[in-house]
Amino acid sequence: MKPWRNPGLWLVLALTVAISVWPALASNKAYTREVSFTILKAVALASSLNILLGYTGYVSFGHIVFYGMGGYVGFYLLDVHNAPLYVAVLAGGLASGLIAFLLGRAILRLRGAYFALATIGINEAARAFIKNFDLFGGPIGMSLNFNVYKSYGGPNQALWIAFISMAALTLVITVVSFLVKTSRFGLGLMAIRENEDAAEVMGVVAPSSKTWAYVLSAIFPGMVGVLFFFKNGNIEPPDAFNLHQSIETIVMVMLGGYGTVLGPVLGSAIYQRLRGLLLVSPLFKNIQLAVAGVLLLIIILFMPAGVVGWLRSRFGALRRVLE
Amino acid sequence: MTGQAQTPILQIQAVSKHFGGLQALSNVTFDLPEGQILGLIGPNGAGKTTLFNCINGIYPPEQGHVIFRGRDITGWKPYRVARTGLARTHQIVQPLNELTVLQNVIAGASFGHEHHPLSQAREIADQVLTFVGLAERRDALAAKLNVAQKKRLELARALAARPYLLLLDEVLAGLNPTEIAEMVDVVRAIRDQGVTILIIEHVMHALMNVSDRVIVLDYGEQIAEGSPDEVANDPKVIEAYLGDPKLAQQMMLAE
Numbered sequence: 001m002k003p004w005r006n007p008g009l010w011l012v013l014a015l016t017v018a019i020s021v022w023p024a025l026a027s028n029k030a031y032t033r034e035v036s037f038t039i040l041k042a043v044a045l046a047s048s049l050n051i052l053l054g055y056t057g058y059v060s061f062g063h064i065v066f067y068g069m070g071g072y073v074g075f076y077l078l079d080v081h082n083a084p085l086y087v088a089v090l091a092g093g094l095a096s097g098l099i100a101f102l103l104g105r106a107i108l109r110l111r112g113a114y115f116a117l118a119t120i121g122i123n124e125a126a127r128a129f130i131k132n133f134d135l136f137g138g139p140i141g142m143s144l145n146f147n148v149y150k151s152y153g154g155p156n157q158a159l160w161i162a163f164i165s166m167a168a169l170t171l172v173i174t175v176v177s178f179l180v181k182t183s184r185f186g187l188g189l190m191a192i193r194e195n196e197d198a199a200e201v202m203g204v205v206a207p208s209s210k211t212w213a214y215v216l217s218a219i220f221p222g223m224v225g226v227l228f229f230f231k232n233g234n235i236e237p238p239d240a241f242n243l244h245q246s247i248e249t250i251v252m253v254m255l256g257g258y259g260t261v262l263g264p265v266l267g268s269a270i271y272q273r274l275r276g277l278l279l280v281s282p283l284f285k286n287i288q289l290a291v292a293g294v295l296l297l298i299i300i301l302f303m304p305a306g307v308v309g310w311l312r313s314r315f316g317a318l319r320r321v322l323e
Numbered sequence: 324m325t326g327q328a329q330t331p332i333l334q335i336q337a338v339s340k341h342f343g344g345l346q347a348l349s350n351v352t353f354d355l356p357e358g359q360i361l362g363l364i365g366p367n368g369a370g371k372t373t374l375f376n377c378i379n380g381i382y383p384p385e386q387g388h389v390i391f392r393g394r395d396i397t398g399w400k401p402y403r404v405a406r407t408g409l410a411r412t413h414q415i416v417q418p419l420n421e422l423t424v425l426q427n428v429i430a431g432a433s434f435g436h437e438h439h440p441l442s443q444a445r446e447i448a449d450q451v452l453t454f455v456g457l458a459e460r461r462d463a464l465a466a467k468l469n470v471a472q473k474k475r476l477e478l479a480r481a482l483a484a485r486p487y488l489l490l491l492d493e494v495l496a497g498l499n500p501t502e503i504a505e506m507v508d509v510v511r512a513i514r515d516q517g518v519t520i521l522i523i524e525h526v527m528h529a530l531m532n533v534s535d536r537v538i539v540l541d542y543g544e545q546i547a548e549g550s551p552d553e554v555a556n557d558p559k560v561i562e563a564y565l566g567d568p569k570l571a572q573q574m575m576l577a578e
């Protein structure tokens with residue numbers, strides 16, 4: 001089936017576009033833009049992680065390392081070399097992809113919990129390294145010179161540019177996620193997820209398939225990192241390599257439904273709305289990670305296939321629409 | 324060299340493999356001519372599955388060579404072996420549980436020997452599913468199949484690769500007599516399409532009617548080889564099975 005003939009693709013795109021145009025229609029545009037940016041960023045991170053976690057079945061706990069690394073590389077280019085935003089974004093994605101390629105060869109031999117632990121170790125090691133890396137500002141990090149925003153028509157204009165870029169990038173990621181899922185490459189990944197040994201016997205070249213899945217799932221977080229820290233104006237090791245954010249991304253994938261294209265989009269939207277509500281409550285503000293943990297437990301126990309998986313099994317007719 | 328027999332499709336040359344102190348295969352040597360069905364029998368733990376694993380690269384043999392279509396494939400990774408046109412089924416079925424039956428078989432067609440793009444793989448998968456009698460279950464998740472259906476799926480996935488050589492590991496085990504008869508028909512039909520078959524069975528009588536030739540393994544040793552009749556009457560073979568009176572009896576019944 002041609003991809004554009006698949007209603008599943010259109011549903012995912014419609015949802016992503018709806019989140020993106022919402023600020024243009026809202027009365028408080030600046031505020032809504034920030035909320036929408038946060039959701040889009042979550043969608044982008046979750047959909048990227050889903051290529052590895054959902055399609056390939058490898059749980060990467062420290063996936064945020066690619067967001068941090070890409071963010072740092074892009075930020076450095078923006079700050080020190082006055083690079084245009086798009087160059088910084090591409091460089092950030094490239095850097096993360098390259099790191100994943102080099103790491104992947106080594107750690108993708110590990111399976112299950114060993115792989116998950118290794119990814120946490122890598123994130124912590126990256127944070128420690130950057131803390132001592134003077135070129136990137138060491139423990140203090142870097143701050144953008146205000147003049148950088150001038151070339152984008154001032155800080156306010158720059159915020160809109162960051163937002164629109166984020167929306168476009170998220171759209172690209174959801175399309176890529178769909179194309180991967182419906183391709184031969186994606187079928188190979190899912191075969192690996194279901195039974196790696198059997199997949200190899202069938203002819204799936206697991207080592208290289210896994211590596212490319214890992215690279216793909218790392219490139220986009222790298223680009224997202226650049227956009228976020230450009231908007232943020234400064235970058236520091238704790239923000240770039242925040243394990244909490246990594247775990248929240250896993251929760252969003254699981255909540256929506258791992259291994260589906262729509263799942264991470266829906267899961268991110270639901271989780272971010274929930275988080276927004278909890279953050280205003282003083283009671284929940286300090287325990288939001290605990291809430292995420294409990295939520296993850298509930299999903300795994302009662303809805304292991306997530307919202308999309310549940311809908312698919314409950315309403316057979318929806319299968320054609322929910323990819 | 325005209326007039327000589329054609330090179331066998333598979334040559335097993337002095338293959339040995341041990342696990343710790345256990346000699347699972349010692350010096351196994353045989354040729355498999357193209358177009359034949361070769362039965363491999365032997366009591367439980369004789370090393371039959373281990374031999375398959377050495378052939379398709381699950382692990383390399385410690386000694387000896389595996390020559391497939393004139394090429395030494397000893398120690399190649401399973402995915403590389405698969406691409407040369409050798410497919411296998413597993414004694415313990417290995418369905419891709421959360422994928423549909425159709426997706427399982429498409430994967431077999433698109434990653435195996437002929438490496439088809441998805442659209443063509445889908446056509447092949449449809450044909451193969453009809454051939455093994457699983458067509459009406461094509462949209463079910465593989466996890467939902469019963470044992471007999473899972474065995475068929477295992478076979479369909481291997482067949483979809485359109486291999487030159489098919490290794491079948493106890494595809495008849497756990498089936499009832501009707502299912503066995505159906506499966507035996509399927510195996511014969513595969514051979515009639517020109518595929519060479521090496522088939523493992525734990526008990527002998529099931530293989531008597533399909534095999535052109537039979538090899539008997541016992542404790543990793545090749546104790547007999549010949550036509551099904553010759554092997555069934557070989558005292559060494561009967562002795563090997565004597566530890567298991569029930570099996571010995573089944574062998575006699577098969578005559």
Ligand SMILES: Nc1ncnc2c1ncn2[C@@H]1O[C@H](COP(=O)(O)OP(=O)(O)O)[C@@H](O)[C@H]1O
Pocket residue numbers: 342345347365366367368369370371372373374
């Ligand atoms: N991976 C392994 N590690 C250790 N021992 C094994 C392994 N695989 C098989 N064996 C042993 O090797 C012997 C042959 O096993 P196998 O080839 O499965 O026998 P068969 O298929 O003829 O029943 C058995 O004693 C079995 O326990």
Ligand SMILES: [Mg+2]
Pocket residue numbers: 371372373414
């Ligand atoms: Mg066996």
